[in-house]
Amino acid sequence: MKATQGTTFRTLQNHLSEIVNKMSGLQVQSTTGKRITKPSDDPAAIGPVLHSRAQIRQTDRYMETLGVAGDKLALQDTFLTGVVDVLTEVRDDVVKSLNGTLSQSDLNTIADEISAFKDELMGTINTQVEGKYIFSGYMEDVCPFEENAAYDPLLYDPANSATWPVIYQANDNPITLETSPGEIIEVTATGCATFLGDSDNDGSVDAGGVNLFYVLSELETAIRANDVPTIEANLAALDDGMTQVIQTRSLIGINAQRVDTSKSQMEDIKLNYQQSLSRYEDADLVETLSELLEQETAFQAALEVTSRVANLSILNYL
DSSP states (O other), X not given: OOOOHHHHHHHHHHHHHHHHHHHHHHHHHHHHOBSOSSGGGOHHHHHHHHHHHHHHHHHHHHHHHHHHHHHHHHHHHHHHHXXXXXXXXXXXXHHHHTOTTOOHHHHHHHHHHHHHHHHHHHHHHTOEETTEETTSTTOTTSOOEEEOTTOOGGGOOTTOGGGSSEEEOSOSOXXXXXXXXXXXXXXXXXXXXXXXXXXXXXSSOOTTOOOHHHHHHHHHHHHHTTOHHHHHHHHHHHHHHXXXXXXXXXXXXXXXXXXXXXXXXXXXXXXXXXXXXXXXXXOOHHHHHHHHHHHHHHXXXXXXXXXXXXXXXXXXXX
């Protein structure tokens, strides 16, 4: 079969078009640094690329959640530290009140200080951060503690919250967050368990639990009356109440450590998927630029050949 000049010219044009397409693709690779910009660039690699991207997005979501969890835990630890400090000062005052040489005026002053500490404690655990109460469990829009206007120390019943000096108005469900697949962490402590000794919020102090506000109220009254046996009994209860708060703080610390560990693991997982994505997706710039130079040389050669063919006519053979 004899090839005509038109056929030869069309063949050269197709070849030029192929070279231009290759050059265009290589230019995009050198500019973006990506070997794959569309599925047709490497169909076999699209599956791993999409999987790696999905895993990176999921890891980013978990890392964002871990950041929120860490912030909440750090916030609660700060306030619980403040509570322990307040209770420590109360204890120092109570021990001071047991000094038999104090006058009634001195005892009244100490009782007034305990009353002030009780108010400070109330303010601390009713604190809002960004419009949310931090010791209300899921009911973050509800002020957790309210003074009981009907409180009568003679009617106090640890099994009936209606008789307590302070009433808890929120719930006993701590906020939990999923910080990694299947990993659920409590990021808040509920006020009913920490400060009233009522972990299930059923209106009854748990066995071994301490209602701190009752203890503080009793201490204030006993110190004014210089009732040493009652002071000593409630001093022991205060120590148990401090332990109750410290245990909650310890759990917060343990969960904060779990968050830090999960964050480190998520960073490693993300790095692994980024490396996997890079293997499939990223272009070797040295190789890409070298190939681009080769294609440019081939393009110039093809242009020259095409130019010569285009200028041929029958007169060249006469």
